Amino acid sequence: MSKIEINNIYKIFGPTPGTVLENVKAGATKEEVLDQTGHTVGLDNVSISIEEGETFVCMGLSGSGKSTLIRHINRLIDPTDGEVFVSGQNVLDLSPEELLEFRKKNMSMVFQRFGLFPHKTVIENVAYGLEIQQIELEQRNKTAMDQIDAVGLSGFEDQYPSQLSGGMQQRVGLARALATNPEILLMDEAFSALDPLIRSDMQGQLIELQSQLKKTIVFITHDLDESLKLGDHIGILNGGRLVQVGTPEEILLNPADDYVSSFVGDVNRARVLKARAVMTKKDDTHNGKEIAHRANENDTLEELLPIILGTRSLIEVVDNSGNPLGYISDREASRLLSKS
Amino acid sequence: MKKIPQSVYYAIFTGLFGWLLVVSFNSSKRKPDSVGELFTDLSWLNNWPKWLDTPLMKWINDGWKVFIAEYGLIFDAIGYGLLRGYTELKQIIVQAPWPVVIIAVIAITYFSSGRKVGTTVFVGICTFFIGFLNPRFWDKAIETTTMVVLGIAICVIIGIPIGIAMARNEKVRNAILPILDLMQVIPAFCYLIPGIILFGLGAIPAIISIFIYACPPLIRLTDLGIRLVDKEVIEAAESFGASRRQKLWGVQMPLALPNIMQGINQCTMMALAMVVIASMIGTRGLGDEVLLGLQQLNVGAAIEAGLAIVLLAIVLDRMTQAYGEKIQERNQPVKKK
Ligand SMILES: Nc1ncnc2c1ncn2[C@@H]1O[C@H](COP(=O)(O)OP(=O)(O)O)[C@@H](O)[C@H]1O
Ligand SMILES: [Mg+2]
Numbered sequence: 244m245s246k247i248e249i250n251n252i253y254k255i256f257g258p259t260p261g262t263v264l265e266n267v268k269a270g271a272t273k274e275e276v277l278d279q280t281g282h283t284v285g286l287d288n289v290s291i292s293i294e295e296g297e298t299f300v301c302m303g304l305s306g307s308g309k310s311t312l313i314r315h316i317n318r319l320i321d322p323t324d325g326e327v328f329v330s331g332q333n334v335l336d337l338s339p340e341e342l343l344e345f346r347k348k349n350m351s352m353v354f355q356r357f358g359l360f361p362h363k364t365v366i367e368n369v370a371y372g373l374e375i376q377q378i379e380l381e382q383r384n385k386t387a388m389d390q391i392d393a394v395g396l397s398g399f400e401d402q403y404p405s406q407l408s409g410g411m412q413q414r415v416g417l418a419r420a421l422a423t424n425p426e427i428l429l430m431d432e433a434f435s436a437l438d439p440l441i442r443s444d445m446q447g448q449l450i451e452l453q454s455q456l457k458k459t460i461v462f463i464t465h466d467l468d469e470s471l472k473l474g475d476h477i478g479i480l481n482g483g484r485l486v487q488v489g490t491p492e493e494i495l496l497n498p499a500d501d502y503v504s505s506f507v508g509d510v511n512r513a514r515v516l517k518a519r520a521v522m523t524k525k526d527d528t529h530n531g532k533e534i535a536h537r538a539n540e541n542d543t544l545e546e547l548l549p550i551i552l553g554t555r556s557l558i559e560v561v562d563n564s565g566n567p568l569g570y571i572s573d574r575e576a577s578r579l580l581s582k583s
Numbered sequence: 584m585k586k587i588p589q590s591v592y593y594a595i596f597t598g599l600f601g602w603l604l605v606v607s608f609n610s611s612k613r614k615p616d617s618v619g620e621l622f623t624d625l626s627w628l629n630n631w632p633k634w635l636d637t638p639l640m641k642w643i644n645d646g647w648k649v650f651i652a653e654y655g656l657i658f659d660a661i662g663y664g665l666l667r668g669y670t671e672l673k674q675i676i677v678q679a680p681w682p683v684v685i686i687a688v689i690a691i692t693y694f695s696s697g698r699k700v701g702t703t704v705f706v707g708i709c710t711f712f713i714g715f716l717n718p719r720f721w722d723k724a725i726e727t728t729t730m731v732v733l734g735i736a737i738c739v740i741i742g743i744p745i746g747i748a749m750a751r752n753e754k755v756r757n758a759i760l761p762i763l764d765l766m767q768v769i770p771a772f773c774y775l776i777p778g779i780i781l782f783g784l785g786a787i788p789a790i791i792s793i794f795i796y797a798c799p800p801l802i803r804l805t806d807l808g809i810r811l812v813d814k815e816v817i818e819a820a821e822s823f824g825a826s827r828r829q830k831l832w833g834v835q836m837p838l839a840l841p842n843i844m845q846g847i848n849q850c851t852m853m854a855l856a857m858v859v860i861a862s863m864i865g866t867r868g869l870g871d872e873v874l875l876g877l878q879q880l881n882v883g884a885a886i887e888a889g890l891a892i893v894l895l896a897i898v899l900d901r902m903t904q905a906y907g908e909k910i911q912e913r914n915q916p917v918k919k920k
Contacts, residue, residue, distance in 0.1 A: 317822055319818055344824065345824070357815075358819035375820075375825050
């Protein structure tokens with residue numbers, strides 16, 4: 244079983260969600276339901292499974308239900324219908340006390356506007372999860388200091404959050420989430436409030452942390468570039484419905500509908516597509532071209548383009564141990580780079 | 584359950600109103616002579632019909648008698664306890680040498696304001712001027728302050744838990760809000776009188792009146808302060824598995840504290856106003872001096888006493904305000920740079 248399994252979740256906001264559920268199940272759209280009953284459909288039959296150790300990015304426009312979805316995983320929100328399993332445990336079966344224990348042990352969350360405690364210092368913020376677990380002061384300060392070091396904020400531990408810049412505040416948020424050493428990290432638009440430069444800096448930092456820690460990360464964003472950069476898998480939400488799930492390449496190359504196409508239209512594909520996704524088997528059109536370069540399957544098309552265009556010759560794609568997997572010529576490159 | 588259509592309600596009300604008109608006509612002394620006059624001369628409807636009167640006063644008085652007979656002892660006990668607290672506290676301060684009192688006030692202000700020298704000096708001067716206005720005012724101001732402090736203590740002990748309960752539970756809030764409206768709107772004299780009957784003349788009914796008059800804003804601001812805490816911050820606490828109690832004391836209360844302090848500040852000002860009104864039922868203190876000036880048509884005396892109340896108000900206001908500001912600054916420290 245996957246680390247996180249969400250099965251046919253429905254969430255309807257309003258005074259009497261139960262009465263509207265049948266309508267939604269019968270296929271009424273978010274707009275229709277709002278018009279006819281005044282209820283808001285948050286999620287409409289969403290099913291996702293997330294594997295241990297991967298980064299799953301959930302993407303969609305504002306109001307598409309991303310925040311609602313992620314809050315089902317730690318049950319900050321109860322679904323109107325459906326099931327949520329985390330590490331094989333049905334989250335909806337938990338009693339109130341068990342739920343608190345579950346949240347303490349399994350996961351922590353990073354927020355869009357940071358969600359820091361303004362009356363606590365940086366170190367008190369980072370140690371909060373441990374404080375809730377009633378770990379003694381000395382021990383939790385030690386753990387918190389290690390995390391503060393890890394995100395590069397040593398020296399700021401006695402400052403209050405409002406004395407820090409946005410990027411620094413979110414690093415406190417990240418340190419606080421990591422301090423309890425959870426298996427799962429829930430990040431709700433964690434970098435959306437940051438300036439572009441700081442944001443890409445933080446993305447880099449997250450990728451680096453993740454390469455060491457191998458957490459299961461659920462990351463939410465409304466930005467496609469960010470999801471392509473971070474995600475092992477991407478799920479796209481529209482109006483509470485999950486319209487497509489797949490790897491970054493699958494989303495880019497086979498958008499499921501117009502909504503997804505409109506997202507991927509502006510992306511620099513060369514930067515995202517890996518050699519693995521571009522290559523083909525050797526065929527007749529390759530005859531007469533010599534192999535000019537040997538590329539790793541994880542190299543991006545952007546890195547290979549100068550060679551392809553410069554020599555008009557063939558590139559051989561190999562895996563990590565050097566076995567040939569396929570070939571790329573200018574023809575494959577141009578086919579995948581054209582938008583239609 | 585089937586819903587009763589609205590037209591049924593309208594029919595019932597129209598029927599009742601028609602019946603009232605018929606009864607009024609029958610019991611009216613000035614009956615018109617003809618059907619035409621029924622509409623041109625409406626004098627038969629001029630006065631409110633005598634028979635149309637709820638005996639609310641009698642009900643309340645009867646209920647009150649039973650209430651006193653059954654529960655009077657409880658109020659005697661409360662009154663006795665409060666009186667002892669009041670007298671002892673007052674004795675301690677009155678017997679203290681006046682410079683000690685001033686120094687104590689200055690010290691409290693200095694530390695509660697986070698060592699602000701300006702505020703401290705200002706409060707010290709105001710305190711000094713109360714006695715300086717008229718030596719008689721010194722002890723009276725202490726009496727008044729003791730009543731105010733006791734009144735606020737009761738407001739805090741009862742009001743803050745009520746505010747917390749309201750913030751946590753929609754139903755509790757809906758039940759309490761109308762009671763708060765009632766407490767704020769009902770004229771003070773309406774509860775001063777039962778206060779005298781329950782607790783006798785003097786400081787105790789004044790303290791109870793302070794509670795009724797000054798508690799609503801504290802309750803409202805506690806409720807508001809807790810509900811205004813950023814939703815994301817609450818979610819952050821919840822996502823780490825904080826229980827309701829850990830959330831309340833670790834996050835909601837500290838962040839609501841500036842609002843609660845504002846409530847206590849409001850409470851203090853209203854308590855002072857009430858102490859003056861309460862002088863009408865024989866409560867001593869500075870209000871008593873104002874009343875005396877009024878009765879003797881002595882403008883100077885009344886204004887002098889009024890000024891003393893203003894000074895006392897400033898002192899109490901600055902002391903509570905400064906503490907609230909100190910917390911506020913800690914929660915939202917000014918950005919460096
Ligand atoms: N507590 C709530 N009450 C009513 N409607 C809500 C509530 N939370 C979210 N919604 C609605 O559900 C939809 C999805 O919201 P959300 O999950 O916050 O979207 P996103 O995070 O993708 O911007 C929106 O239409 C929003 O208005
Ligand atoms: Mg959101």
